Amino acid sequence: xxxxxxxxxxxxxxxxxxxxxGAGGAGGVVAKELSAAxxxxxxxxQGPYIRPEEFVHxxxxxxxxxxxxxxxxxxxxxxxxxxxxxxxxxENEKAVPQAAVVYGKCMGGGTVHFTGNYWRFHEIDFIERxxxxxISGTGFAxxxxxxxxxxxxxxxxxxxxxxxxxxxASPFDPPRSKPYPVPPVRVKSSGVLLERxxxxxxxxPFPAPLAVLSKPYNGRNACQHCGFCxxxxxxWGAKSSSLASVIPMAEATGRCEIRPHSYVRxxxxxxxxxxxxxxxxxxxxxxxFQKTKAVVLCANGAxxxxxxxxxxxxxxxxxxxxxxxxxxKYFMMDLAAVTQGTFEHPLNDYKSVExxxxxxxFYDSDPKRGFFGGGGIDARFDYYPISFALAALPPGxxxxxxxxxxAIERNFNRTMMVLCHTTALPIETNSITLDPKVKDAxxxxxxxxxxxxxxxxxxxxxxxxxxxxxxLDAAGATQKWAxxxxxxxxxxxxxxxxxxxxxxxxxxxxxxxxAHDVPNLFIVDGSSFVTSGRNQPTCTIQALAYRAADHIARxxxxxxxxxxx
Amino acid sequence: MTTSPGxxxxxxKGTTSGLTTAWFALHWPAVLxxxxxxxxxxxxSQGNFEFFSSAQAGEIEAMAAQIIPTDNSPGAHExxxxxxxxxxxxTFDRDRQPxxxxxxxxxxxxxxxxxxxxxxxxxxxxxxxxxxLTAIERTEFFETVRxxxxxGFLANPVHGGxxxxxxxxxxxxxxxxxFKPPFGYYDxxxxx
Numbered sequence: 001x002x003x004x005x006x007x008x009x010x011x012x013x014x015x016x017x018x019x020x021x022g023a024g025g026a027g028g029v030v031a032k033e034l035s036a037a038x039x040x041x042x043x044x045x046q047g048p049y050i051r052p053e054e055f056v057h058x059x060x061x062x063x064x065x066x067x068x069x070x071x072x073x074x075x076x077x078x079x080x081x082x083x084x085x086x087x088x089x090x091e092n093e094k095a096v097p098q099a100a101v102v103y104g105k106c107m108g109g110g111t112v113h114f115t116g117n118y119w120r121f122h123e124i125d126f127i128e129r130x131x132x133x134x135i136s137g138t139g140f141a142x143x144x145x146x147x148x149x150x151x152x153x154x155x156x157x158x159x160x161x162x163x164x165x166x167x168x169a170s171p172f173d174p175p176r177s178k179p180y181p182v183p184p185v186r187v188k189s190s191g192v193l194l195e196r197x198x199x200x201x202x203x204x205p206f207p208a209p210l211a212v213l214s215k216p217y218n219g220r221n222a223c224q225h226c227g228f229c230x231x232x233x234x235x236w237g238a239k240s241s242s243l244a245s246v247i248p249m250a251e252a253t254g255r256c257e258i259r260p261h262s263y264v265r266x267x268x269x270x271x272x273x274x275x276x277x278x279x280x281x282x283x284x285x286x287x288x289f290q291k292t293k294a295v296v297l298c299a300n301g302a303x304x305x306x307x308x309x310x311x312x313x314x315x316x317x318x319x320x321x322x323x324x325x326x327x328x329k330y331f332m333m334d335l336a337a338v339t340q341g342t343f344e345h346p347l348n349d350y351k352s353v354e355x356x357x358x359x360x361x362f363y364d365s366d367p368k369r370g371f372f373g374g375g376g377i378d379a380r381f382d383y384y385p386i387s388f389a390l391a392a393l394p395p396g397x398x399x400x401x402x403x404x405x406x407a408i409e410r411n412f413n414r415t416m417m418v419l420c421h422t423t424a425l426p427i428e429t430n431s432i433t434l435d436p437k438v439k440d441a442x443x444x445x446x447x448x449x450x451x452x453x454x455x456x457x458x459x460x461x462x463x464x465x466x467x468x469x470x471x472l473d474a475a476g477a478t479q480k481w482a483x484x485x486x487x488x489x490x491x492x493x494x495x496x497x498x499x500x501x502x503x504x505x506x507x508x509x510x511x512x513x514x515a516h517d518v519p520n521l522f523i524v525d526g527s528s529f530v531t532s533g534r535n536q537p538t539c540t541i542q543a544l545a546y547r548a549a550d551h552i553a554r555x556x557x558x559x560x561x562x563x564x565x
Numbered sequence: 566m567t568t569s570p571g572x573x574x575x576x577x578k579g580t581t582s583g584l585t586t587a588w589f590a591l592h593w594p595a596v597l598x599x600x601x602x603x604x605x606x607x608x609x610s611q612g613n614f615e616f617f618s619s620a621q622a623g624e625i626e627a628m629a630a631q632i633i634p635t636d637n638s639p640g641a642h643e644x645x646x647x648x649x650x651x652x653x654x655x656t657f658d659r660d661r662q663p664x665x666x667x668x669x670x671x672x673x674x675x676x677x678x679x680x681x682x683x684x685x686x687x688x689x690x691x692x693x694x695x696x697x698l699t700a701i702e703r704t705e706f707f708e709t710v711r712x713x714x715x716x717g718f719l720a721n722p723v724h725g726g727x728x729x730x731x732x733x734x735x736x737x738x739x740x741x742x743x744f745k746p747p748f749g750y751y752d753x754x755x756x757x
Contacts, residue, residue: 399711
């Protein structure tokens with residue numbers, strides 16, 4: 001482990017160079033890049049600083065947030081009992097209190113507990129509107145950047161964070177300037193079965209690029225195949241989270257001060273409309289004010305627009321950086337078709353990483369299908385003993401008694417999932433707004449999510465569900481089933497709410513993530529997405545963060561970030 | 566009999582039987598506290614309950630033994646699920662105490678009604694117990710006991726249940742800090 005450098009303690013009244021809000025996939029990268037470039041950085045993270053040695057194999061402590069949405073307090077993710085959400089399908093419905101957004105809330109954010117699927121976007125992801133034309137009822141648009149603009153930063157992310165994979169293994173992969181730094185993690189039985197099924201169907205399965213080290217790298221351990229991966233933190237430091245990779249590098253510069261338990265409630269601006277500081281609650285709920293020359297907002301696709309809306313003022317009556325009215329709009333979330341199958345022999349898929357093989361043959365949309373949509377497919381086992389017994393048995397299985405007992409005995413080792421991650425179209429009315437009534441434990445307005453998927457999203461999900469069932473069949477499943485497809489009411493990948501664009505009237509940030517309206521405010525996280533990709537966004541979020549940080553550092557050195565005076 | 570929802574999203578909404586599995590409304594400090602509590606109580610884990618009276622514990626234990634029965638392999642009884650539930654109700658799941666308090670009355674009234682002359686659920690024979698539980702399986706009480714039983718059977722033993730890893734052994738789950746490949750039958754096949 002890196003020996004902690006002398007950690008700075010910055011004066012709140014003297015402006016630091018940057019305040020970074022949020023220490024997740026994006027914030028960790030930005031904090032590291034800016035501090036390494038010589039700037040003073042204060043990172044405000046609302047969650048705790050949990051150290052790797054505190055991660056233990058205890059499902060009851062680190063519960064599977066997927067199966068516990070009515071959650072009280074979570075360890076690694078947001079706590080809906082303190083920070084409630086409300087949900088409605090459309091603007092005519094009354095929003096009801098329920099868990100609607102789930103995100104990582106600790107140092108490292110969602111990268112601490114994520115699966116680690118680390119898919120680059122393909123070239124098509126940036127230009128789909130040009131390729132397919134407009135889609136009714138959507139804000140379908142091209143990105144203002146291309147794959148080529150981002151490629152060097154994908155490479156940088158893979159090499160600095162430590163990504164395992166096999167370059168050239170997929171015929172669908174976009175061009176890359178460098179191979180992966182470490183080889184793929186060893187295949188599991190679910191990967192073998194997906195591969196067999198896919199080959200039988202004439203498809204091209206390949207080793208999953210994964211944010212988990214297959215070999216020691218940069219002084220970090222290789223994966224020990226313990227199995228407590230998704231929804232858990234890695235006590236070995238083998239998962240390439242921000243916590244295990246860039247945050248220690250940021251601290252090692254001696255110029256980055258991390259303040260956990262710091263919950264930002266307002267970005268403050270001066271009378272010329274420039275950011276001059278950040279108001280936040282500390283761990284004792286005392287209000288603090290940190291002066292700064294600039295802010296990089298990396299709070300995720302739900303909290304970022306919420307904070308901007310909460311930062312309204314006379315100069316910014318509709319929320320900070322929201323002259324376009326687009327802040328919070330075009331929310332996209334993780335759409336997934338989930339299928340499961342059982343096999344004759346034990347897979348023991350609870351061991352090791354989540355995913356070892358994927359299929360990208362259906363990544364691109366195809367007009368022959370009659371709708372817009374694409375996706376990627378992986379094989380995995382999302383369960384731990386308790387969540388398996390409560391939620392993963394085949395439909396029709398008794399939920400108690402001797403047949404239930406036989407079913408958990410028989411199936412736990414013999415079950416796998418084929419999961420399809422699909423496109424979600426950007427729709428203006430799908431949004432994050434401030435709930436007019438419900439408040440959080442600090443008295444601040446709750447997140448209100450309005451969401452209904454597009455008819456093409458539904459058709460696409462159903463189409464993928466059928467492909468996944470075919471794959472299970474071809475792999476030799478003894479039993480297979482799909483979970484019903486419906487418009488989701490809870491999301492874990494939070495995208496699109498401060499979309500990037502060249503036109504200040506229709507977008508929130510420019511192509512370098514600077515807010516169109518505020519020259520010393522940058523916004524870098526899932527909110528920047530213009531389209532959803534194939535809903536495995538972390539790789540692209542972090543590549544964008546490297547690119548943004550590079551630009552921000554250059555602009556600051558060139559004196560091109562005007563600040564409050 | 567209630568069957569599996571077959572839907573992760575349905576489960577997300579807590580609709581296994583139309584009821585919220587509000588067991589999940591626990592929290593971190595409370596679980597830590599429960600953990601500590603379990604450790605302290607470990608030395609004194611035979612027959613001393615904090616929430617239940619011994620008669621109440623007998624009733625819940627009889628229910629748990631129907632939910633995960635003992636047959637050719639150990640079940641909820643051998644796994645000490647009742648101790649897990651007792652501790653849960655005194656620590657991170659205090660909010661569920663009323664469900665149990667009301668539940669004892671429900672159990673009694675159903676027993677009296679369905680099997681006149683009976684004195685307690687635990688005194689019924691196995692068939693009668695199954696009949697009664699089937700009659701109440703859509704109640705919040707049954708659902709709570711069911712979820713608690715499953716958790717107590719499969720949670721890390723530090724929480725007081727899953728004694729000797731009985732639950733884990735049944736399903737074939739090994740708890741280890743690391744594994745070496747091959748992991749399963751099919752990747753072993755590939756390797757050979």
